[in-house]
Amino acid sequence: MLAQDEPPNPWVSVDYVRDNADAILAATREHVTLTLVSVVLGLLLAVPLALLARRFRRLETPVVGFAGVLYTIPSLALFAVLAPVTGLSEKTVVIGLTAYTLLVLVRNVLAGLDGVPDDVREAARGMGVGGLQMLARVELPLALPAIVAGLRVATVSTVALVTVGVVVGHGGLGQLLFAGFNNNLYRAEIFTATALCVLLALAADLLLLGAERLLTPWARRTRAAA
Amino acid sequence: MGPSHPGGGVSLVADTARWLADGEHWTGSGGVPARLVEHLTVSGAAVALAALVALPVALWLGHIGRGGLLVVGLANASRAVPTFGVLIILVATPVGFGDRATVVALLLFAIPAILTNAYVGVRDVDKDARDAARGMGMSGWQVLRRVEVPLALPLILAGLRTASVQVVATATLAAYVGGGGLGRLIADGFGRADPAMTAAGGVLVAALALLVEVVLGAVQKRVTPGPRRRMPASAVDAAALPV
Numbered sequence: 459m460l461a462q463d464e465p466p467n468p469w470v471s472v473d474y475v476r477d478n479a480d481a482i483l484a485a486t487r488e489h490v491t492l493t494l495v496s497v498v499l500g501l502l503l504a505v506p507l508a509l510l511a512r513r514f515r516r517l518e519t520p521v522v523g524f525a526g527v528l529y530t531i532p533s534l535a536l537f538a539v540l541a542p543v544t545g546l547s548e549k550t551v552v553i554g555l556t557a558y559t560l561l562v563l564v565r566n567v568l569a570g571l572d573g574v575p576d577d578v579r580e581a582a583r584g585m586g587v588g589g590l591q592m593l594a595r596v597e598l599p600l601a602l603p604a605i606v607a608g609l610r611v612a613t614v615s616t617v618a619l620v621t622v623g624v625v626v627g628h629g630g631l632g633q634l635l636f637a638g639f640n641n642n643l644y645r646a647e648i649f650t651a652t653a654l655c656v657l658l659a660l661a662a663d664l665l666l667l668g669a670e671r672l673l674t675p676w677a678r679r680t681r682a683a684a
Numbered sequence: 685m686g687p688s689h690p691g692g693g694v695s696l697v698a699d700t701a702r703w704l705a706d707g708e709h710w711t712g713s714g715g716v717p718a719r720l721v722e723h724l725t726v727s728g729a730a731v732a733l734a735a736l737v738a739l740p741v742a743l744w745l746g747h748i749g750r751g752g753l754l755v756v757g758l759a760n761a762s763r764a765v766p767t768f769g770v771l772i773i774l775v776a777t778p779v780g781f782g783d784r785a786t787v788v789a790l791l792l793f794a795i796p797a798i799l800t801n802a803y804v805g806v807r808d809v810d811k812d813a814r815d816a817a818r819g820m821g822m823s824g825w826q827v828l829r830r831v832e833v834p835l836a837l838p839l840i841l842a843g844l845r846t847a848s849v850q851v852v853a854t855a856t857l858a859a860y861v862g863g864g865g866l867g868r869l870i871a872d873g874f875g876r877a878d879p880a881m882t883a884a885g886g887v888l889v890a891a892l893a894l895l896v897e898v899v900l901g902a903v904q905k906r907v908t909p910g911p912r913r914r915m916p917a918s919a920v921d922a923a924a925l926p927v
Contacts, residue, residue, distance in 0.1 A: 530897050531890040532853030538870040538886030542696050542879030611763065618766040622857070625874060635769055639861070643776040652769030659764035 471646035478647075482634065486654060488548075489630025492623065493616045493662070496552050500559030500612060507560070508567035509593075518568070525561040533558070533622045541626050551623035558619065559612040566608025570601025603677060606670040610663050617659040631655045699880035700887060709884075714868070716888065722864035723892070726783055727851045730790035734847060737791070738798040739840070746806025746836070747828050755803045759796040767793055767854050775861050786858040786865075793854060794847040801843025805836030838908040845900035853893045866892065 475482065507525075511518040536554040544550040574597050582596045598605075621632030629636065631651040638647030703709060710716050745751040767789060774785040809832045817831045833840070859867030869885030872878075 527894065530849060530853075530893050532856050532893050534856040534867060534870055535853075535886040535889035535893070538873065538882045539890070541874070542883050614760075614763045618764060621766040621768040624768070625860070625870070632766070632768060635766075635772055636860070639772045639775065645776050648769070648772050648776055652766060652773060655766045655769055656764050663764070 467643070467645045469645045469649040471650075474644075474646035475650060482650065482654070485631050485634050485651070486658070488628065488633075489617070489620050489655070489658060492548060492551055492555065492620050492628065492630055493613065493658075496555035496616055497559055497609065497613050499552065499556040500563050501609065503556070504560055504563035504567055508564050508571065511564070511568060512571055522561070522564060522568075525564050528557045529561040531557075533619055534625060537622065537626055546626045546628075548623075548628045550626045551620065551628050555616050555619055555623075559616060562608045562611050562615075563605075566604045566611075567601065570604030570608075571597055573604060574600045599674070602674050603670060606666055606673075610666045613662045613666060614659045617655060617662060621655060631658075696879060696883060700883040703880040703884040704887070716866075716869075719864060719866045719868055720888075720892070722783075723852070723855055723866045726786050726858060726863070726865060727790065727848070727855045730787050730851050730855070731794055731844065731848050733787070734791040734794035734851075735798055735844060738795045739802055742799045742802035743806055743828060743833065746803045747824065747832060749807055752803070752807070755800055759800045762793060762796040765793075768857055768860075771857055771861055781862040783858065783863050785861060786855065786863045790851045790854055794851050797846040797850065798843040801846070802836065802840045805839030805843075806832045809835045838904060841900070841904040841907060845897070845904055848900055849893055849897045852896050853889070856889050 507521050511521045533554055536557065537550055540550045540553055544553060578596065578600065579592070582592055587596060620630045621635060623629035624632035624636045627633075631654050634647055634651035635655075638644040638651065641647060712718065742755070745755065770792060771785060771789040774789050775781055779785045779788055806828075813831055813835065814827060817827045822830065855865050856867035856870065858865050859871040866885060866889045869888065870882055873880075873882030873885055
């Protein structure tokens with residue numbers, strides 16, 4: 459086919475977005491849900507793992523090492539091994555993505571808790587704070603900047619990784635991406651899906667940053683100085 | 685998934701092992717060795733080209749001590765971009781299908797890790813060492829070549845290791861845009877609804893990524909002088925922590 463015979467195939471098309479608004483919304487919704495569930499599950503696993511590693515220091519190397527091994531396994535490979543057991547389902551994607559968040563989350567929760575000054579702990583103990591209260595009211599709040607930093611990295615990476623879920627039929631915006639590929643390289647579909655994916659990652663990042671600022675008002679002055 | 689796995693996980697493990705042990709799967713153009721060679725060729729080309737682009741820039745910026753925000757910003761921003769999206773975008777450009785698109789996509793994603801680590805490595809070379817070299821009458825180029833690069837070598841290699849592991853992992857996606865490599869086993873396994881083949885592909889790719897990590901980690905450790913072995917494994921890792 460000669461070049462001038464080819465139908466136009468623009469990268470950016472308002473028509474495409476308007477005509478496919480429902481599909482785009484559905485894909486975005488799946489993308490957000492998969493990311494949210496995976497990161498929240500990752501955090502729910504990472505906090506106790508980090509506490510365990512802190513309580514029993516000899517567990518730190520195996521715990522972080524195991525998370526590191528998981529992190530090194532390519533997502534497509536993990537989905538491939540999981541899919542025959544968990545099926546072509548969202549479950550497969552969530553298990554895989556949760557596994558990837560563990561390394562950065564465990565490491566940052568640990569670093570945050572380790573960074574709490576002993577003086578602060580002493581002072582709190584002097585005021586009669588102990589045990590779980592110490593953790594909930596002193597240590598975790600002070601570790602929050604490190605934890606949120608980990609959450610930001612984990613969330614942004616997860617948003618990008620969700621697209622690979624397309625291999626088991628649940629890739630959020632990745633579904634559109636791959637549909638565009640199969641649809642004679644429909645550029646508007648490919649580009650819109652990729653751009654939305656990047657925007658979603660940036661939005662999530664800013665949201666977490668904003669949440670951190672709201673939750674740690676005392677850190678504002680140090681940040682301004684840094 | 686298929687009716688072939690009534691026993692779930694246990695029979696899958698057995699079937700996967702049987703698939704891997706079948707000599708037929710280890711010969712010919714679609715066999716594991718041929719796919720492995722394809723995988724390593726594409727990955728090697730991507731890492732080599734990325735290093736060719738990133739290292740000179742990183743060494744120069746580190747030497748003059750500028751551009752830190754740009755380098756770290758690029759590394760952070762690259763995390764937000766889905767590799768799969770870039771790969772398919774490239775396929776829809778004149779780059780076209782197959783290995784060429786894969787190599788370009790992979791090299792783009794390998795650059796940040798190499799750039800950040802080499803940059804931080806050179807920039808953070810002890811000021812005294814740099815001053816001493818200057819005092820001995822070395823030129824800027826000589827300082828870079830004979831003092832800064834040798835001292836930054838562990839981090840430079842950490843960047844190459846991080847990039848290589850990532851590239852080997854991501855090269856798996858090539859199979860979905862008409863490329864070769866071990867990802868073909870996974871893609872074809874899914875396509876034929878053959879769980880044993882899918883899982884075998886997954887196991888092979890995972891083993892390859894872990895092997896690259898371990899081997900390059902050992903190389904990195906060997907060239908790191910004893911007293912400095914406790915430095916952060918990679919500046920990219922370190923950058924993830926709020927310092």
